Amino acid sequence: MSTMTMAKALNAGLRRALADDPKVLLAGEDIGRLGGVFRITEGLQAEFGEDRVIDSPLGEAGIVGTAVGLALRGFRPVVEIQFDGFVYPAFDQIVSQVSRMRFRSHGRLGVPMVVRIPYGGGIGAIEHHSESPEAYFAHTPGLKVVTPSNPLDAYWMIQQAVADDDPVIFFEPKRRYHEKGEVDVEAEPLPLYSARVVTPGTDATLLTYGPMVRTCVQAAVAAAEEGRSLEVVDLRSLSPLDDEAVFASVRRTGRAVVVHEAVGTLGLGAELAARIQQECFYELQAPVLRVTGYDLPYPPSRVEDGYLPDLDRVLDAVDRSLAH
Amino acid sequence: MSTMTMAKALNAGLRRALADDPKVLLAGEDIGRLGGVFRITEGLQAEFGEDRVIDSPLGEAGIVGTAVGLALRGFRPVVEIQFDGFVYPAFDQIVSQVSRMRFRSHGRLGVPMVVRIPYGGGIGAIEHHSESPEAYFAHTPGLKVVTPSNPLDAYWMIQQAVADDDPVIFFEPKRRYHEKGEVDVEAEPLPLYSARVVTPGTDATLLTYGPMVRTCVQAAVAAAEEGRSLEVVDLRSLSPLDDEAVFASVRRTGRAVVVHEAVGTLGLGAELAARIQQECFYELQAPVLRVTGYDLPYPPSRVEDGYLPDLDRVLDAVDRSLAH
Amino acid sequence: MTEPAGTTATDPGDVPVQLLAPDGRRVDHPDFAFTGTDAEIAAHLRDMVLTRRIDTEATALQRKGELGLWPPLLGQEAAQIGSARATRDPDLVVPSYREHGVAWCLGVDPIDLLGTFRGTDMVDWPSRPDGFHLYSFVIGTQTLHGVGMAMALQREHRVGNDDAAANGAVVVYFGDGATSQGDVNEAFVFAASANAPVVFFCQNNQYAISEPTSLQSRIPLYRRAAGFGFPGVRVDGNDVLAVQAVTTWALERARRGGGPVLVEAFTYRMGAHTTSDDPSKYRTRDEEGEWGARDPIARVKAYLLSVGAIDQAWLDDLAAESEALAERLRAGCLALPEPLLADQWSNVYATTPDRLVRQREEYLAYEASFAEEAR
Amino acid sequence: MTEPAGTTATDPGDVPVQLLAPDGRRVDHPDFAFTGTDAEIAAHLRDMVLTRRIDTEATALQRKGELGLWPPLLGQEAAQIGSARATRDPDLVVPSYREHGVAWCLGVDPIDLLGTFRGTDMVDWPSRPDGFHLYSFVIGTQTLHGVGMAMALQREHRVGNDDAAANGAVVVYFGDGATSQGDVNEAFVFAASANAPVVFFCQNNQYAISEPTSLQSRIPLYRRAAGFGFPGVRVDGNDVLAVQAVTTWALERARRGGGPVLVEAFTYRMGAHTTSDDPSKYRTRDEEGEWGARDPIARVKAYLLSVGAIDQAWLDDLAAESEALAERLRAGCLALPEPLLADQWSNVYATTPDRLVRQREEYLAYEASFAEEAR
Ligand SMILES: Cc1ncc(C[n+]2csc(CCOP(=O)(O)OP(=O)(O)O)c2C)c(N)n1
Ligand SMILES: Cc1ncc(C[n+]2csc(CCOP(=O)(O)OP(=O)(O)O)c2C)c(N)n1
Numbered sequence A, B: 001m002s003t004m005t006m007a008k009a010l011n012a013g014l015r016r017a018l019a020d021d022p023k024v025l026l027a028g029e030d031i032g033r034l035g036g037v038f039r040i041t042e043g044l045q046a047e048f049g050e051d052r053v054i055d056s057p058l059g060e061a062g063i064v065g066t067a068v069g070l071a072l073r074g075f076r077p078v079v080e081i082q083f084d085g086f087v088y089p090a091f092d093q094i095v096s097q098v099s100r101m102r103f104r105s106h107g108r109l110g111v112p113m114v115v116r117i118p119y120g121g122g123i124g125a126i127e128h129h130s131e132s133p134e135a136y137f138a139h140t141p142g143l144k145v146v147t148p149s150n151p152l153d154a155y156w157m158i159q160q161a162v163a164d165d166d167p168v169i170f171f172e173p174k175r176r177y178h179e180k181g182e183v184d185v186e187a188e189p190l191p192l193y194s195a196r197v198v199t200p201g202t203d204a205t206l207l208t209y210g211p212m213v214r215t216c217v218q219a220a221v222a223a224a225e226e227g228r229s230l231e232v233v234d235l236r237s238l239s240p241l242d243d244e245a246v247f248a249s250v251r252r253t254g255r256a257v258v259v260h261e262a263v264g265t266l267g268l269g270a271e272l273a274a275r276i277q278q279e280c281f282y283e284l285q286a287p288v289l290r291v292t293g294y295d296l297p298y299p300p301s302r303v304e305d306g307y308l309p310d311l312d313r314v315l316d317a318v319d320r321s322l323a324h
Numbered sequence C, D: 001m002t003e004p005a006g007t008t009a010t011d012p013g014d015v016p017v018q019l020l021a022p023d024g025r026r027v028d029h030p031d032f033a034f035t036g037t038d039a040e041i042a043a044h045l046r047d048m049v050l051t052r053r054i055d056t057e058a059t060a061l062q063r064k065g066e067l068g069l070w071p072p073l074l075g076q077e078a079a080q081i082g083s084a085r086a087t088r089d090p091d092l093v094v095p096s097y098r099e100h101g102v103a104w105c106l107g108v109d110p111i112d113l114l115g116t117f118r119g120t121d122m123v124d125w126p127s128r129p130d131g132f133h134l135y136s137f138v139i140g141t142q143t144l145h146g147v148g149m150a151m152a153l154q155r156e157h158r159v160g161n162d163d164a165a166a167n168g169a170v171v172v173y174f175g176d177g178a179t180s181q182g183d184v185n186e187a188f189v190f191a192a193s194a195n196a197p198v199v200f201f202c203q204n205n206q207y208a209i210s211e212p213t214s215l216q217s218r219i220p221l222y223r224r225a226a227g228f229g230f231p232g233v234r235v236d237g238n239d240v241l242a243v244q245a246v247t248t249w250a251l252e253r254a255r256r257g258g259g260p261v262l263v264e265a266f267t268y269r270m271g272a273h274t275t276s277d278d279p280s281k282y283r284t285r286d287e288e289g290e291w292g293a294r295d296p297i298a299r300v301k302a303y304l305l306s307v308g309a310i311d312q313a314w315l316d317d318l319a320a321e322s323e324a325l326a327e328r329l330r331a332g333c334l335a336l337p338e339p340l341l342a343d344q345w346s347n348v349y350a351t352t353p354d355r356l357v358r359q360r361e362e363y364l365a366y367e368a369s370f371a372e373e374a375r
């Protein structure tokens, strides 16, 4: 057991994945000599060589498209997209090839690829550096989409993603890279595609993931001071969603608020609300509410604090839910 | 008033747009000499010249990216993506540039572009030729997304889209290209971003768009024979959604079934369900149900009939809704 | 200043490498030679004739409504057979969607191809589960996959070994139109950067659907390679000997560790783009006639007959073999098993998530409800 | 066969066009000449010095926490001033994100640039509402916009007119790393196909963050153009006279209707990629020292002093002007108005849809509820 940041936990997880399986490769812009702009791959090229930790030319379609070829030959590429907003040049490769190679080949060919994407706002960045594009991928059959919220999950989930025979879009909440947590490198990890109840509660359920988990836990603490018991569910996997865990919690509390940074319209909250209202129709005591980024392009960083869901907005929604 | 196919109506609408405004340009693969693989632009190059109806080199990013430059100079480009599955190479340009140029420039620069995309299945095609990618765009702030379901709307909506100062993703239900309808070229058209009640009814609301409108109208007819009164709402605009029309109908009937070809997870049905359960919580007598493409890549065409929503699946959902 | 490099001035390399003239005479080239025997050339003729027969039959099946679509290779037989016959194990072959001749040489049962266009199957080949990759319909996408496979060969130590037989390379096919796609140009960048063992085989059949190659590039396409730092060669794509010679050279160079090469096979799509297309809308009969005179099969036949390597009896046998093949295709096409929607859930993920398992069960229950009603 | 074209052999064009040596001597070139006066050169020096001062000040502001980030242009002043000063109305200028020197020449108030990096603003310039396009941060994306604008100039009949002054062209900036992006290569394709009046101005500053240019291309970048059928020229990017001469030629050619040109300005990013970067992780002090000796400002100063066109008093005045500018920047940066989230809803659509109007109202009501609580 040791205390480390999420950045270090990802680095340790990737190191272990590289050490455990010679077929694992890393590729991306600046990930080698520099160790990545967030230093997630620091030291790995020195340790595993330029053939396994590859500084790629500056083209996201090229990075993902060549990784498809490598994967088809049995390698397990883990590619880094430098920032969320730069995944779109690779969108065609991801949506029409990575996600479907198994389907296109009647199950014969897999693409065991991980696409790592630092995502989300709150770091005072310029445009394209604070986005939350997870819904585009969760809408795409054939992909799996996961996101850790803490160092422990980061350490294990990245290894589980690498070991998965399906392509996994791995969203890393960049504003949480430097927050510390306990990491037990011996523990039996939770299965990759399962949600976790982070804070148990009885009055309402907060469904969230990635960077917003911490925000929701803080909201639950604040609510507790006012005598309200909020349950916080860290979804961890956005595709597939752990429906049973979600429904079980909402059935218990009768109320649900979904919290994410991505824009509301057709964000994950839409799908969760649609599923919950269908499956828990009679148990729901209030509509499922959503606290999300507003339906705007990501704004200049000086106003991002107001744009992003925070403790107050979460509690405000909880109030509205409870008032129903 | 004359009877024509949707293909001809689109052709006529584009012709009128070109004739009305010298700034209107068409660009795309094979749209000039050949008139497009669906012949939507037939005859237009001959009539308006190669400078205004442009056969583009084979690159979707290039087509959309150069259209951005043209639009910034005051032109109004209407670009054709040859098939739904080929829009992804242009995804970055659409999502990071077209949708945001106004935002990026504090409202100073608009991109009055129309991206025409023949979409949907049911035509027995090979892969990438039957997709319904509308949710990707409806999730993206700054874009408008519309889709006609009949020749009359096609004729007017394409002109309204061209006249709009915002970028419009214009989805054309290719399986309906050759169905005929009345087109009144003098009539005052419905505003572009409003839904239309195609079939009024009282027992349940079918919310649908594009190729599925006809299917739903048929379902309503069949249901009527069994004494059930279904209201069919043709959404026409997917972004913005005409919330008021949707809520008004659902409030009247108490039940809603969303029908679309796109995969269910994070499809338009998710957003509609999420909004409806929030706004019509007490009026809803049953959960909002979704009849959609299954969560699979589009399958080989020999099984597409089972994959796509049809009259029976719609009526089955209506039964389930009414049984609640 | 005087016009610098990169303009439209001609270059000696613009003249395609040719080893067999349209009239069947063999000609010399300073750089390339075909070193095979006449028996091998006869085998090529057989491949080309059978491939064309497959193509005609598939076109006919489409006309009869048995296929949804067919992209004919008519006219591109030499480009495909010549290049495919230059490959050997452990080379990897990555087609676009018109490489029926390559598929044939690589041992794919043409009935598998029919399944794709009949809509019973996706784009994979049960009869040839590896070595010949899936067809790709997104223009250019496969070039990146090919480069990735070449990078894999490097990591598998299958490049530049002293034991030449152990070395392999990738050949990836695409069209003239594809050269305008970002993916293809990124493939050039990545291949050059990695010095990957890949031969970019561009069949310039003069058209991308209706668009002439001149719309994509104002200079010969083979010259694109030079701008990325690797060689490009233009070869007469209707000359099976020249295509094989050039591709063999390119593959050998790649296998040795020499890096990528672009081969532009200058050929002509004698038929329509696909069975949905009507070329009369965008090209002249004259042009079609000119290219008809350069038919890739005629010249090989003329040559082999002129040297007495084959005779009419040989040709008659081949005609009979062609007809038998066509017969087998017709029957095989109709016998292609109808797919089941229920099966489609199995091939999305390696381990199918619960929700999809349930979705499939619901679908089955729903289907079953009809069967019950019907009873 | 012997190695065909496109290999790594050197070419005479690889030697960058130079008109002013690092030691301040003017040198001749067979194809290009700088025809301006010494007074013009002095004006260039002033631009370069002030631009560098803007850059240093912005970097300092970032260190003080007043900016979130700053991408310094240090070392690229000659490439930017020389090329920007080659433009004139109705040319259009499309930058990437490091073109602070170009912005300066085009009349953008540098405080506007600070707004972008302070996070108070997006990427548009209130002080210069047209002619100089937005900054773009998605690598290469703007090259396609530039080609589209050039296609617009064609349609506006601003190309190839007898009245040369009425003609215009586009110059679009991008980096060495950008040349690997699909978009940039598609821009080359589209520009060549349309024969669009566009000058692709690539500042090869030797790095894309940590990646050396050699990872993107194994041959000099200017040669990329030849593969697309238009000229490429490599110019000493630290020589403001050569840059201006070459860009002037390229723009004139484009305006006349000669089509696209690629200019590779061979330069060096003397500073970090951005203020977040640490170049010591990937390059040596020796290398930095070598390039330091080729400083673009030093040689102009040396030349002008040597011919007596300027003197120490002139330089002292310039230093004072620089400091005043820096002072104005500091104050202007702190005075940049704080944006309001409430305003952001107005710039998404030309006509804001109802739902967004309501969303904004809800936001305002929510904000107001705090104000009430606070009371
Ligand atoms: C990304 C993409 N855009 C458009 C299409 C539609 N399309 C199919 S084939 C084709 C022309 C391809 O031309 P070329 O590369 O020359 O190959 P050919 O068909 O001539 O063999 C087009 C535009 C597609 N399949 N993929
Ligand atoms: C599509 C995309 N991918 C990645 C990035 C992250 N990134 C920002 S600058 C940069 C390097 C660009 O290098 P170059 O084109 O040489 O320009 P320079 O910064 O040297 O001026 C990278 C990779 C980006 N902005 N856009």
Ligand SMILES: [Mg+2]
Binding pocket: C175, C176, C177, C203, C204, C205, C206, C207, C208, C209
């Ligand atoms: Mg072609």
Ligand SMILES: [Mg+2]
Binding pocket: D175, D176, D177, D203, D204, D205, D206, D207, D208, D209
């Ligand atoms: Mg650079």
